[in-house]
Amino acid sequence: MIALEVRRLGRVPYADALELQRTLVEDRRAGRVGDVLLLLEHPHVLTLGARSETARSNVLATPARLAELGVEVRETGRGGDVTYHGPGQLVAYPILNLEPDRADVYNYVRNLEEVMIRVSAAFGVRAGRIDGLTGAWVGGDKIGAIGVRISRWITSHGFAYNVNTSLDYFNLIVPCGIRDHGVTSLSRELGRQVEMAEVEDRVVAEFTRVIQAGQA
Numbered sequence: 001m002i003a004l005e006v007r008r009l010g011r012v013p014y015a016d017a018l019e020l021q022r023t024l025v026e027d028r029r030a031g032r033v034g035d036v037l038l039l040l041e042h043p044h045v046l047t048l049g050a051r052s053e054t055a056r057s058n059v060l061a062t063p064a065r066l067a068e069l070g071v072e073v074r075e076t077g078r079g080g081d082v083t084y085h086g087p088g089q090l091v092a093y094p095i096l097n098l099e100p101d102r103a104d105v106y107n108y109v110r111n112l113e114e115v116m117i118r119v120s121a122a123f124g125v126r127a128g129r130i131d132g133l134t135g136a137w138v139g140g141d142k143i144g145a146i147g148v149r150i151s152r153w154i155t156s157h158g159f160a161y162n163v164n165t166s167l168d169y170f171n172l173i174v175p176c177g178i179r180d181h182g183v184t185s186l187s188r189e190l191g192r193q194v195e196m197a198e199v200e201d202r203v204v205a206e207f208t209r210v211i212q213a214g215q216a
Contacts, residue, residue, distance in 0.1 A: 004212055005033065006204050009040040014047065014074050014085065017093065021156045024095040028154050037207060038093040039200050042085040045072040046173060049080040049147060058082045058174035071172065078157035080134075080147035081177035088164035088185070090199055094211065098153040109134060109146055111210050112159050116144035118206040119161065119199065125189045133178065136161075141184035145176055163187060163199050 009017075017040060027033045046066070048055035058081055059066075059073070066073065071084075085091060092115075098108060113129060116136035120127035120143060127136045127143055136144035144161040162185035170183045186194050 003034050004208060005036045007036065007038050008200060009038060011043060011087065012040045014042050014045045014072065017042065017091075018074075018076070021093055021095065025151065025154050025156050028095050028097055029152065033095075035097065035212070036095040037204070038091075038095070039203065040091050040093070041087055041089060041196075042091060043072070044070055044084075044086040044169065045074055046082055046084055047078075047147075048073065048075045048082050049078055050076075051081070054177070055082040058177045059172065060174065061172040066172065069169075069172075071169070076147070076149075076157065078147040078149045080145070082173050083145050083147065083160065083176055084169050084173060085160055086165060086169055088162075088166060088187075088196075090161045090163050090196060090203065091158070092161070092203060092207070093158045094155050094207070096155045096211070098150070098155060103153050105150060108150070108155065108211075109148065112146050112148070113144075114210050115203065115206045116159060116161050118210065119202045120144075120186065120189075122202045122206075123186055123190065123194065123199075125186060130181075133181075135159075135176070137181075138184050138189055141182040142175065142178075143184050143186065143189070161186075161199070161203070163196055164193050 117127045164187045
């Protein structure tokens with residue numbers, strides 16, 4: 001098992017995190033670093049997946065309204081549609097080399113889902129999957145979204161898990177382009193605020209078990 005370096009970065013502007021990922025992907029490919037897991041929060045931002053025109057059509061708010069709320073809009077190189085990142089949401093960006101024995105995109109995405117499902121369970125929330133959709137779900141509401149990029153089997157981007165997220169910001173978009181499901185958060189399900197450090201600790205533990213040790 002390759003040693004995992006965990007970096008807890010606090011709140012990081014989206015552009016800075018994107019540049020850090022690009023650097024780490026090259027470092028991982030060159031063998032200058034091992035597997036790295038970035039844990040952070042972003043200021044308010046809408047991110048658009050690789051099919052940016054489709055994603056833009058799922059932004060409901062006007063540019064003026066977004067500016068009023070201080071919400072950036074950024075294009076990304078990940079898969080998926082449009083999503084929201086902001087304070088109270090834990091974002092995990094794994095920089096991994098999936099070769100030689102983890103080179104399976106489907107399995108990697110399922111494993112990221114499994115991490116969020118197990119983290120939810122640790123806090124007493126029953127999450128699961130919905131056939132045909134990605135992410136972690138509590139009933140019909142998404143608690144964690146996934147959007148990954150894999151370049152020559154080096155991963156970047158990852159998942160966003162709603163901890164204490166202000167869910168009103170999701171009204172600015174059609175989250176992930178899915179119109180018939182809602183969103184939720186750990187704090188909403190528990191009826192209380194949750195310490196982000198506790199969630200980070202659990203993500204690291206479950207990520208290590210599921211992704212690193214292959215216990216999914």
